[in-house]
Amino acid sequence: MPRQQMRLLPDGKRLHLQDGPIDLVIGAEGTWEAVTAAYQAARARFATLLDELCAELPLLRQEAGQEPTGETARQMLLATRPFAALDFITPMAAVAGAGADTILAAMLRAAPLTRAYVNNGGDIALHLAPGQSFAIGMMVRPELSTILDGQIVIQAEDGIHGIATSGRHGRSFSLGIADAVTVLADSAAEADAAATMIANRVDLPGHPAITRAQAISIQPDSDLGERLVTRAVAALSQDEIEEALDHGARHAGLLVESGLIRAAALRLAGSTRLVGLSGPVAGIARAPTTQTNKANKTNKEWRSHAAG
Amino acid sequence: MSAIPAKTEDGKIRCDACPVLCYIRDGATGACDRYANAGGELVRVDPHVLLNKTLAEGQAVVPFGGSVQDWDGDLLHAGNTFVTAIGAGTTYPDYKPAPFIVAAEVEGVDMVTVVTEGIFSYCGVKIKIDTDRHLGPEQASVRAQGEAVGHVTTGEYGSQMLSLGGVHHLTGGSKKEGRVTCDTLLELCNGKAVELTIDGGSTVIVEAGKAPIVNGQQEERMRVGCGSATIGMFAKQWQGKVDEVVVVDDHITGVLSEHQAGKLLGIPDTGIKLKGRKSTPGRYFQVAEPGTGWGGTDISDPLSILLPFDAKVAKPGTTMLMVSTTGEHAGYYVLDDALQPVETDMPQALQDSVARIKENCEPALSTVLFMGGAGGSLRAGVTENPVRLTQSVKSALTYVTCGGAPAYVWPGGGITLMVDVTLLPQNAFGYVPTPALVAPIEFTLRLDDYATLGGHMDHVRRLETLAGDNNKRLRVATRRDSPWPFNMQPTKGGGR
Numbered sequence: 036m037p038r039q040q041m042r043l044l045p046d047g048k049r050l051h052l053q054d055g056p057i058d059l060v061i062g063a064e065g066t067w068e069a070v071t072a073a074y075q076a077a078r079a080r081f082a083t084l085l086d087e088l089c090a091e092l093p094l095l096r097q098e099a100g101q102e103p104t105g106e107t108a109r110q111m112l113l114a115t116r117p118f119a120a121l122d123f124i125t126p127m128a129a130v131a132g133a134g135a136d137t138i139l140a141a142m143l144r145a146a147p148l149t150r151a152y153v154n155n156g157g158d159i160a161l162h163l164a165p166g167q168s169f170a171i172g173m174m175v176r177p178e179l180s181t182i183l184d185g186q187i188v189i190q191a192e193d194g195i196h197g198i199a200t201s202g203r204h205g206r207s208f209s210l211g212i213a214d215a216v217t218v219l220a221d222s223a224a225e226a227d228a229a230a231t232m233i234a235n236r237v238d239l240p241g242h243p244a245i246t247r248a249q250a251i252s253i254q255p256d257s258d259l260g261e262r263l264v265t266r267a268v269a270a271l272s273q274d275e276i277e278e279a280l281d282h283g284a285r286h287a288g289l290l291v292e293s294g295l296i297r298a299a300a301l302r303l304a305g306s307t308r309l310v311g312l313s314g315p316v317a318g319i320a321r322a323p324t325t326q327t328n329k330a331n332k333t334n335k336e337w338r339s340h341a342a343g
Numbered sequence: 344m345s346a347i348p349a350k351t352e353d354g355k356i357r358c359d360a361c362p363v364l365c366y367i368r369d370g371a372t373g374a375c376d377r378y379a380n381a382g383g384e385l386v387r388v389d390p391h392v393l394l395n396k397t398l399a400e401g402q403a404v405v406p407f408g409g410s411v412q413d414w415d416g417d418l419l420h421a422g423n424t425f426v427t428a429i430g431a432g433t434t435y436p437d438y439k440p441a442p443f444i445v446a447a448e449v450e451g452v453d454m455v456t457v458v459t460e461g462i463f464s465y466c467g468v469k470i471k472i473d474t475d476r477h478l479g480p481e482q483a484s485v486r487a488q489g490e491a492v493g494h495v496t497t498g499e500y501g502s503q504m505l506s507l508g509g510v511h512h513l514t515g516g517s518k519k520e521g522r523v524t525c526d527t528l529l530e531l532c533n534g535k536a537v538e539l540t541i542d543g544g545s546t547v548i549v550e551a552g553k554a555p556i557v558n559g560q561q562e563e564r565m566r567v568g569c570g571s572a573t574i575g576m577f578a579k580q581w582q583g584k585v586d587e588v589v590v591v592d593d594h595i596t597g598v599l600s601e602h603q604a605g606k607l608l609g610i611p612d613t614g615i616k617l618k619g620r621k622s623t624p625g626r627y628f629q630v631a632e633p634g635t636g637w638g639g640t641d642i643s644d645p646l647s648i649l650l651p652f653d654a655k656v657a658k659p660g661t662t663m664l665m666v667s668t669t670g671e672h673a674g675y676y677v678l679d680d681a682l683q684p685v686e687t688d689m690p691q692a693l694q695d696s697v698a699r700i701k702e703n704c705e706p707a708l709s710t711v712l713f714m715g716g717a718g719g720s721l722r723a724g725v726t727e728n729p730v731r732l733t734q735s736v737k738s739a740l741t742y743v744t745c746g747g748a749p750a751y752v753w754p755g756g757g758i759t760l761m762v763d764v765t766l767l768p769q770n771a772f773g774y775v776p777t778p779a780l781v782a783p784i785e786f787t788l789r790l791d792d793y794a795t796l797g798g799h800m801d802h803v804r805r806l807e808t809l810a811g812d813n814n815k816r817l818r819v820a821t822r823r824d825s826p827w828p829f830n831m832q833p834t835k836g837g838g839r
Contacts, residue, residue, distance in 0.1 A: 047484060085362060
C-alpha cells in the first residue's frame with residue numbers, strides 16, 4: 036500500500052490527498068480541463084511535500100534556526116518570523132497553512148481557476164478570481180467539525196488568501212485556553228501562525244481552573260519542549276472569560292494594525308470577540324449555516340508541535 | 344504493516360510509517376492520527392489493517408453458484424479432458440501444494456496441469472468500449488454505485504478505454520469502495536452488465552462481448568476513420584454528386600473542398616467556413632465540445648459548427664452533405680440566395696454513400712480483459728521454488744491458461760496475465776471478502792519439466808483417478824476459438 040493517498044472524495048469533485056500527518060481536501064472550479072490540470076499539478080506537487088518538510092524537520096522545530104531551503108519551509112519561516120520578537124515560535128507553527136499555500140500555488144500555476152481552496156485540516160488557502168466569493172463556515176470547537184456557528188463571506192477583492200483556526204481542542208497544542216481563534220490573512224501560512232499566537236494569548240496565567248502539562252510529556256518530539264500546554268479548563272466566570280478574551284483581542288488588534296493579519300474571531304466558552312472584521316468581511320452570521328467549506332472530519336492538522 | 348518499530352526504554356515507539364518518524368507514547372497516536380502505540384506495538388487505527396488481517400488469517404473462499412454440478416458418471420478421457428481451476432479452491436496464504444496437480448498423457452508425453460484458484464488483490468479489468476462518443480476526460484474517475492472503481496485511460500482508435508479495479512480501489516480506499524470495486528469486477532468478469540458513470544462524462548452500460556449503451560443509447564457501429572480519413576476514403580465517390588462534404592468528428596472534422604483529397608480531384612472552393620482550430624487544409628480540431636451527438640461531439644445541429652459562408656466565394660445553390668464519421672447522422676443542404684444552408688431531401692446517390700460509411704463501421708462492442716498478477720504464494724502452490732515457475736513460463740516451457748482460456752503473460756518479472764473474460768466458462772470468477780477477486784489459473788507443462796522446476800511431485804494425481812474421488816465436477820465443452828491447452832506450444836511470453 037503506497038504511503039500517500041490521492042483520491043477524489045465520494046462527491047466526485049473534491050480531491051483528497053493524504054501523506055503522513057498532512058491531510059488535504061482540495062476543491063477547484065473552472066473548466067473541466069483547468070480543474071483536471073490543477074488537480075494533476077496538486078498531486079504532482081504533493082508527491083514530495085512531506086519528504087521536503089521532513090528533510091528539514093530538525094531545523095523547522097528550532098526557534099530562530101538557520102534559513103531552510105525548501106519552498107514550503109521558507110514560507111513557514113517567513114510567516115512565523117514576525118512573531119519571534121514577541122514570543123517563542125518555531126516555523127512549525129505555520130506548517131499546515133504553508134503546505135496548503137504550496138499546493139494552491141502549484142494549482143494556479145497549472146491552470147486558470149475561478150475558485151479554489153486547499154483545506155489542510157481547517158487551515159485553508161484560498162483563491163478567488165475577480166467577482167467570486169467564498170462562504171466559510173466557522174467552527175467553535177475545531178475537533179467537533181459539525182458545530183458551526185458562523186459564516187464569513189470572503190470576496191475576491193478582499194485579498195484574503197488564508198484562513199486558519201487554532202485553539203486548545205484541535206490536535207495542536209495551545210498555551211492558551213481559547214476554544215477557537217480564526218484568522219483571516221493574506222496567506223494560509225500567515226493565518227496559521229497568527230491563529231496559534233493569538234490563541235496562546237487568550238489565557239488566565241496561574242488560574243487554578245486550568246490544567247496544564249509539559250508538551251513533551253504528551254508528544255515526545257514536540258517543538259514546545261517543556262512548555263506547559265493546556266489540557267483542561269474548568270468552569271470560568273463571565274468576568275474571567277472576558278478577561279482572557281481581552282488579552283487575546285488586544286494582541287489580535289496589534290496584529291491587524293501592523294498588517295500581519297486582516298481579521299480574527301476569538302471564541303471562549305460561548306463568548307466571541309471580533310477584531311478587524313469591518314467592511315466586506317463583517318458578515319458573521321450568528322445562526323448555524325450551510326457547511327460550505329468545513330474541515331473534513333477526519334482531516335487533522337499537522338500542528339502538534341506548534342504554539343508557543 | 345512496516346517492520347517492528349524501534350522501542351525506547353520508557354515504552355515510546357518510533358513510528359516509521361512516514362518520514363515524520365514520530366515518537367509515540369503508549370496509548371497515544373502519532374501526528375497523523377492514523378498510527379498508534381498500543382502496548383508497545385505500532386498499530387494502524389483505520390479499518391484498512393483489519394481487512395488485511397482477515398486476509399492474513401486465511402479467509403474462506405466464497406463459493407460461487409452454478410459452477411459445480413453433479414458429475415454425470417462418464418469416464419474422464421485422458422488427453423481430452425483438461426481440468427480447469429474453476430471451483431478448485433485455493434491455498435492462500437499457505438505455501439502448500441495447489442489443490443489439484445493433474446497429470447495426463449498426451450501423445451505419449453506425460454503432461455501436468457497445476458490447477459489453482461488465485462486470490463488476486465492486484466487485479467482489475469481493462470475495458471475497451473467501441474465508441475467515438477465522449478465518455479469522460481482521461482483520468483476521470485469511473486464510478487459504480489457512486490464509488491470510484493477505476494478511471495478513464497488513454498483512448499484507442501475508435502474506442503474509449505477504461506481501467507477498473509486495482510489494489511488502490513480494492514483495498515486502498517474506504518470499505519465500501521473496496522466492496523463495490525470487487526462486485527463490479529466480479530460482475531464484469533462473469534459476463535454481467537454493469538452500469539458505470541464517469542465523472543464529468545457519461546453513463547455507460549458495459550457487458551463483455553455486447554454493444555455498449557452510452558447515456559441510454561445503444562452504440563451500433565465503430566467509425567471507419569476520423570473525419571479527415573473518411574473524406575480521403577470517399578472523396579472520389581462524392582465527386583460530381585455534391586459540391587461540399589463535411590464529415591463531423593470530435594477528433595478531426597474533414598471538409599472535402601479544402602482537403603488534400605478534394606484538391607487532387609479538382610473540387611472547387613465553396614466558401615465554407617468552420618469553427619474550431621484548423622490543423623492542415625480541410626482538417627479541423629475542436630469544432631465543438633466532446634459529447635454524445637454527431638461524430639462524438641456535443642452537437643445535434645451540424646450547422647452549428649459552421650460560420651457564415653464567404654460571400655466572395657460561395658454561390659447560391661451550392662449543395663452540401665454533412666455526415667458523422669459513423670454515418671449515423673447525415674443531412675443534405677442547399678445554399679439559398681442569402682447563402683444560408685437549407686436542409687433538403689437527400690438525393691439517393693448520397694444516401695447510398697452514407698450507407699456505405701455505415702457499412703464500413705464494424706459492430707461496436709464492449710470487451711473486458713481480466714488482468715492480474717500471480718503472487719509468490721500462488722506460485723509456491725505450484726513449485727517449491729516459486730521463481731522457477733516464472734522462469735518456466737518465460738522460457739515457454741509452461742503454458743498459462745485461465746479456466747482453459749489462453750492468457751497473455753506480460754514480459755518482465757512475475758506472472759502478470761490478461762485474459763478475455765468471454766473465453767472462460769460461465770461464472771468462472773469468484774471473490775473473497777478481503778476484498779479480492781478469485782480467478783482460475785492453470786499451468787500446463789511436461790511432467791518431466793515439472794519435476795525439474797521443483798514441482799510437488801508427490802501430489803501429482805493421474806487424471807483417471809479424479810472421477811472416483813470427487814463426483815462434483817462439471818464438464819463443459821471447449822470453445823472453438825480457444826486453443827486446446829495440451830496442444831499449445833507455449834510461446835515466448837506465454838501468449839497464444
